[in-house]
Amino acid sequence: MTRDSRSTRPGRARATSRPASGGSATKGRQTSVRTATGGAPRARATRSARSPRSMRRLTVIGVLLVFLAVVITPTLRSYLSQRNEIADLNKQVAAQQADLGDLQKQKKQWDDPKYVEAQAGSRLGFAKPGQTLTIYVTSDPKTAAEAKAQQDKNSTWYGKMWQSVVASGKH
Numbered sequence: 001m002t003r004d005s006r007s008t009r010p011g012r013a014r015a016t017s018r019p020a021s022g023g024s025a026t027k028g029r030q031t032s033v034r035t036a037t038g039g040a041p042r043a044r045a046t047r048s049a050r051s052p053r054s055m056r057r058l059t060v061i062g063v064l065l066v067f068l069a070v071v072i073t074p075t076l077r078s079y080l081s082q083r084n085e086i087a088d089l090n091k092q093v094a095a096q097q098a099d100l101g102d103l104q105k106q107k108k109q110w111d112d113p114k115y116v117e118a119q120a121g122s123r124l125g126f127a128k129p130g131q132t133l134t135i136y137v138t139s140d141p142k143t144a145a146e147a148k149a150q151q152d153k154n155s156t157w158y159g160k161m162w163q164s165v166v167a168s169g170k171h
Contacts, residue, residue, distance in 0.1 A: 109115050120126040127133040154158065 117128075121133075125133065125135065155163070
């Protein structure tokens with residue numbers, strides 16, 4: 001009789017080299033045992049070396065985790081950058097809508113003929129026939145400084161150099 005034919009008979013258990021108690025189920029685990037005084041459990045050091053099969057499984061799982069991290073990281077990075085870009089664009093839209101409201105108010109003001117007359121008189125110095133236009137000339141230091149800065153901007157390098165020579169002789 002062969003070994004396989006013996007194990008197929010009813011009523012007979014198959015002979016194995018493994019223990020009948022759950023020895024293989026607890027392999028590689030730490031179990032706790034209570035002390036005689038009923039205190040805290042203490043660990044039983046029944047740690048055995050890992051089998052090559054479990055090491056292969058851990059290696060495969062590790063490789064899969066690294067692969068997933070490599071695949072997911074750029075996707076997640078682009079997702080987060082797009083979310084930030086969307087938030088920035090929403091802020092720009094809100095700011096532009098506020099500006100649009102201000103511009104619509106200004107447009108309504110310019111539709112009023114009295115406002116247009118007032119702006120023409122104050123900005124351009126226009127007056128209706130029969131009105132007296134009064135212009136006050138002041139020597140505002142802020143305006144004088146702006147005029148000097150504009151003059152310096154428009155002058156050439158040799159003109160600036162000559163002005164510095166003239167100014168040094170005055171002091």
